Amino acid sequence: MTVLLSFHDWGQYKGVEPVFILKNWHEIVSDPYYAEMFWRTFRIAILTTLLTAVLGAPEAYILNRMSGRWKSFFLLVILGPLLISVVARTLGWALLFGGNNGVVNKLLMSLGLISTPIPFMFTETGRVVALAHVMMPFMVLSVWAALQRLDPQIENAAMSLGAGSLTIVRRIIMPQIMPGVLSGAIIVFSLSASAFATPAIIGGRRLKVAATLAYDEFLNTLNWPLGAAVATLLLVALVLIVVGSNALIERRYAEVFR
Template sequence: MSAAAPARYPVPWKLLLPALMLFIAVVLIPLAMTIMLSFHKWGQYTGIEPVFILENWREIWSDSYFHEMFLRTFRIAVAATLLTAICGAPEAYILNRMRAPWKGIFLLIILGPLLISVVARTLGWALLFGGQNGIANKALMSIGLIDTPIPFMFTETGVIIALAHVMMPFMVLSVWAALQRVDPQIENAAMSLGAGPLTIIRRIILPQIMPGILSGGIIVFSLCASAFATPAIIGGRRLKVAATLAYDEFLNTLNWPLGAAVAVLLLMAIVLIVVSSNALIERRYAEAFR
């Protein structure tokens, strides 16, 4: 007798229709309108003219000012991502080794920044930095780490530190999720064979949590590259990035087509980098475990 064919259930397209319509209305239509707007013409006295031109894209491509804005955006995003990886991976490892109730308490502390508005968190960092007489500089000078105040406000250093703090929970959660799949007995077996702590971390722990670090890095990088509030408050008008540049074009100079071109180009660059990085990571791990 032949085995009975498995029952096939119809795909509930009608149930997916409300969510699909909401996605189209909230994401796809505004994105399509922004792309169309980037090809329009703008004049100081005529405003937005609905004609198809490439002038906005040509200006971004040829002007070194825009090159510097995008280069600074991705430089800050890469630095903040590396800082979150360096600090977040050990945090996740320590959190994974904790026992109740300390694990729950420190998990709440790590997730605390996500419970507060990003504007409030950034304003807190602005108060800590506070120029040469800020709390951060006074604390560093009092313990002897520095002799002269470090300029944090309106610098890339301050923006990177503030962004790393804001994005740290995403890295910690990604690495912690990867650590849940690591068998603790592997570490005990390595110790019984004479491996030291550094060898265990380098040869056993790090390779197994690397997918979590890389996935967390992709999330943190994309959020840092598109961040607006933190660069706007900490960086100010002296230190513009792509997001604040698009904001200025929309609301200060009122050149909406140019601002739309900047926003679309930023989105395209982030998507290209994230997709390429994800494909490279998946290919390398597929080759490693083949």
Template sequence: MSAVVHMAPRREGAPSWLAPFLMLLPAMLLILGVVLVPLAMTALLSFHSFSSSSGISTDMSLANWAEIVADPYYMEMFLRTFRISGVVTLACCLIGAPEAYIIHRMQAPWKGIFLVITLGPLLISVVARTLGWALLFGGRNGVVNKALMDLGILSEPIPFMFTEGGVMVALTHVMMPFMVLSVWAVLQRLDPRSENAAASLGASQFTILSRIVLPQVLPGILSGAIIVFALSASSFATPAIVGGRRLKVAATLAYDEFLNTLNWPLGAAVAVLLLIAIAAIVIGCNALVEKRYSRMFQ
């Protein structure tokens, strides 16, 4: 007696290689509509001309880009932006990476408590945190400055508002949790037995940190540095509050061109140039560090 096996008919559908693209299609459409299309429209707007009498014209030219490149005022804004961002990134690396390692080595419940304290500022508005620094060091009426002068420790208040140093301090405080988070994520994969093995073989704490811990957490430091630099260079609220109109950066410059002078094409050119510069610096630094990082372990 022979058994007859009935095979279900094969349904014709989309090829298997097309399935991932179909799954990604909603996200791709969202990115296209929310990110890429506005960027393309902003870049296109930067090639239009503007006059105070007739507004934005339909003719296309490179006048806005030529003005930014030729005018030292705009170049100073960009140099100040990247100078502040570089110092903030360096400060976050020097403070945030050791802080993340120290918290990682803590025992419960102190590890969780200090991690919440470190990441807690992310739950507070950037404007509120920046205004807090302004209240602490804002001229003679700042809490810290007034207290130090009343005690006779200072004769003049610490200059904070409308200075590059003040913007750097405030931005470092705002960006520090991003560096701690990036290094913390890498430290979770760090095997503590490797440190214990090195210590049992007579390695000093400095050797353990420099030869075992640092190479393994370097990708986290690099990721955190990229995030901090990009966010610092494009930051608006903190430089606008602490720096004010006396100390402009690229983001506040674009804001003024859009809403104060109503020169949208020039503001668009500043914004696009800032985006291109940030992308070029981040990609270049990433490639350089990865190249040296790969050579270190060859």
């Protein structure tokens, strides 16, 4: 129904007309405003994915090496964000950011990491940080699942043969956890690109992404056909990216293990 709606016409006084036209699609393709919206959407999703991979993979490795009791406790800590509403989590980040006098800026300045406050609210930086916190459990669980197939004795054998820590990480651990990292990256990227609550609260109305743009077209301007076209294009783009990524990953590992 949403796809069909994207081909309908709309007017301020006539409303939605069930006719088959390409006006909405032509507007999206020809107007650079929409290109910027989608580029911002995928840019934020890519940065969020990279941040979760850099932080989540070591977290999963440390979690995997923990003993039973501590592993259960920290697994609950990692899964904690999933037990809280995404709106509540995002509002918590908004309170932490809190402009130039927010908790995060005060902490960074007290540690001497920055000399001037960093603008987090209504910026892409704040969106990436908040989205990374929301999406981190998906990356950690994906890498942790891959680590379950890793035999710890292989690391001990490499160490007994004189391999250093960096060599063990590069030659043994990384190849084993890469399928988990890539699987987690696909999940995080898809959820980040289609996220609505976090970009809307942290980014506000000034930095729109595809999800908030579709929301505004549906509920503010009431141009349902244009909002449907934006939503459909986002879905198609995500499907193509996920399917293409899966095909490349499968081909890559088929060549490695052939």
